[in-house]
Structures are given as C-alpha cells and as structure tokens.
Amino acid sequence: MQTFETSALLGSILSVVHPQLYNTGVEALKALSKNEHLVFEEGLRDILLLWSSPFSGYSLICNRLTPPHRDAQGCTEGFDLLATAGRYIGARFKLPDIGLSFDYHSGTVVAILGRVIRHQVTAHKGDRVVLACYMRDSVLARLDIPAPPFMHEREWGDFANMVAYHEQLEQREAEASVVSELMNQWINMSQMAT
Numbered sequence: 001m002q003t004f005e006t007s008a009l010l011g012s013i014l015s016v017v018h019p020q021l022y023n024t025g026v027e028a029l030k031a032l033s034k035n036e037h038l039v040f041e042e043g044l045r046d047i048l049l050l051w052s053s054p055f056s057g058y059s060l061i062c063n064r065l066t067p068p069h070r071d072a073q074g075c076t077e078g079f080d081l082l083a084t085a086g087r088y089i090g091a092r093f094k095l096p097d098i099g100l101s102f103d104y105h106s107g108t109v110v111a112i113l114g115r116v117i118r119h120q121v122t123a124h125k126g127d128r129v130v131l132a133c134y135m136r137d138s139v140l141a142r143l144d145i146p147a148p149p150f151m152h153e154r155e156w157g158d159f160a161n162m163v164a165y166h167e168q169l170e171q172r173e174a175e176a177s178v179v180s181e182l183m184n185q186w187i188n189m190s191q192m193a194t
Helices: 002-017 019-034 036-041 045-050 137-142 153-193
Strands: 057-062 066-069 080-089 092-095 100-103 109-112 119-121 125-134
Touching: 002 019, 002 080, 002 109, 002 125, 019 036, 019 045, 019 137
Parallel strands: none
Antiparallel strands: 057 125, 066 119, 080 109, 080 125, 092 100, 092 119
16 A cells, blocks of 8 residues: 555656646556556556556665666656655765755655756665656557657746745754754753753
8 A cells, every 4th residue: 555655646746846747647547548458468457456656667776876877768858756765864866967966865756857867876874765756758659649748947937936945944944953952052051050
C-alpha cells in the first residue's frame, strides 16, 4: 500500500509542476488498458490494476554519488522527479552548467528536465535512496502518443513565486533558530545565576 501512496503522491506533484506531462501519462495508462495485445498477451493486466502513477519508468538509486550527467531514459520535454529519503547528511544537488547548488535533504523532491540539464549529487554521510520517476519516450511511441510540449515561461509564474516564498520561509526559519538558541543560552545563564 505504501508504494501505491508514494506513486500517487509523486503523480500529484507532477500534476502541479508539469500538468501536460501528467495528462500524457494518464492518457498512456488508458491506452495501455485498452490494448488487448499488451494487456493480455504480455501480462500487463495485473500490473495495471496496481499502477497508480502517470510515470512509465522508475529507477531506484541507493547510496550513489553521481557525477555531472544527463538522464537518457526520460522524454526530453518532460520533467523527471527525483525523490530522496534516508538517514544522511551533507548531500548537495548541483546543476553545474547553470551554477546552482541546493541542499538535498531527506524528503526532498526535485523536478528536473533530466535529459536536458546536467545534474549531480555530491558525497554524503549515511544511507540515502532516490526514487527517480520519468516518462519513457519508447512507451509513448509504442502507444502512438506524442510527448507533451516543454513548459512555457508563462506557466511558471505561480511556481516561481512559490519557490521565492519557500526561500523566504527558509531564511525566517534560520533566523528564528538563531533567536531560539540565544534565548536558550540566556535562560541557561539566568538559571545558573540564581
């Protein structure tokens, strides 16, 4: 059941960050279920009953350092989702060609044009697993479904505002943490003085 819920959650995230790719994935699932040859002769019937994701491909990556690379599996126009989990510290998600680097904490989900943008993950301490979700070109081609178009800048307005808001929240949390630590130190000093 946990796999079903995780797939549904990641599908929901995709529906927000790239709705056209989400719709393409749902269309592909419908086309698969109607294709008797694929469903019955190739044994996909039981899998389709359990499949709760618009993605057609998954990779599971465990404790792997990844040098700068592009992913070959996903479609060019569509976002891959990279969901990380585990007990680890120190991982960074980098986009070397555009000079960006982010903390890559457990629970982070990254949406990236993995076939277009080079990316990497740095060394970390502890155990980390990444679930990479993507739409395979070969599945869309087999079902005669065109890949979705790239997202347009006008479609990113709300998303960009959300990212900026999140960055402001992180800054406020960091400031609140410093204030909290100073308060704790003051309380401890006050208690020692009495």
